[in-house]
Ligand code: NAP
């Protein structure tokens with residue numbers, strides 16, 4: 001059998017710990033045997049980030065911007081404990097943050113659904129994809145613990161130094177708390193474009209919700225900017241594909257989503273998206289079954305698993321133990337990236353390979369061969385064969401080779 005060829009390289013970003021081990025297994029067992037894999041490789045492992053003073057992350061992000069499609073392994077975001085563990089010269093920033101800043105993108109998270117794991121919400125039949133705006137709001141707020149009586153005011157001074165807005169927020173008669181938020185039109189517009197692009201791309205309806213009835217400037221601005229971009233740039237394309245853009249109040253959205261079948265994208269402001277994405281992923285099953293793609297407003301894509309480096313499993317692996325870590329989300333990061341590369345380069349074989357890789361993975365799970373994390377999630381009474389990561393990947397490879 002001739003191996004499937006690629007044209008433009010994928011930007012490959014290697015990572016840390018257990019997911020780095022799985023990364024190699026996936027390449028060795030599922031990609032190299034079938035594909036003339038062409039990648040531009042960047043090692044975002046923590047040691048290499050330290051050695052290059054994090055330049056490697058910036059280089060990878062720029063390459064992702066240049067070539068259009070990247071695939072990333074989970075990476076450690078250093079905290080104090082990691083600084084000691086790895087003897088770091090600095091607490092390097094989150095690589096995902098750096099990549100997101102370069103691509104100016106929005107993260108879309110989608111659960112991978114199988115027959116034997118029923119979502120907690122009975123009527124959900126198709127995945128619900130969450131799009132979270134990753135800029136501003138409470139994550140960049142200014143807060144103040146009000147010590148006692150006094151006046152809080154909101155003041156805006158324009159670039160000419162003119163005080164153009166001043167309003168009393170509250171006259172405190174005793175201690176309390178104070179918080180201010182901001183956002184930028186530019187960022188909201190990028191968010192909107194990424195959402196509309198991704199909806200067109202995946203042929204799904206787009207929902208967006210805020211609390212604009214209460215927040216008459218802040219949330220209202222989000223609503224109006226989305227509506228404006230939709231009408232000017234996307235309505236025709238949506239109409240021609242039979243897709244809908246649907247805005248509704250967030251409380252109404254929550255009620256509708258619980259009653260829905262799924263199968264759409266739900267765009268949310270930063271905090272709402274933070275909370276709702278955890279709710280949706282838990283209700284669908286597991287973080288180990290959740291993919292994540294960063295989509296820039298200019299049509300660049302970076303695919304990864306939603307979970308982290310699975311540190312606890314890695315320490316067991318280092319003790320010589322074979323672990324039963326779930327590689328599905330990382331496999332789907334590869335298939336997602338390869339499919340997108342195939343679509344961009346007009347390589348139908350590559351698209352077909354990505355489809356086959358996903359269906360082989362799902363068939364393996366639907367044959368009830370799975371990693372340990374999924375066992376407690378399957379419908380009671382299901383007879384399951386629990387396997388470790390490598391044998392699991394080999395089961396997928398077996399099914400894949402019979403398709404190609
Ligand atoms: P995590 O790696 O997602 O793992 C948390 C726990 O979830 C694991 O201990 C495991 O539970 C379970 N789990 C997650 N993925 C799994 C999989 N594929 N198969 C089986 N079980 C899985 O989160 P974390 O422990 O909070 O973070 C570890 C490191 O990852 C941190 O250094 C963090 O900075 C980094 N991180 C990176 C990214 C990213 O690169 N996008 C995202 C999040 C976190 P059990 O131990 O109970 O089996």
Ligand code: MG
Pocket residue numbers: 274275278
């Ligand atoms: Mg959260």
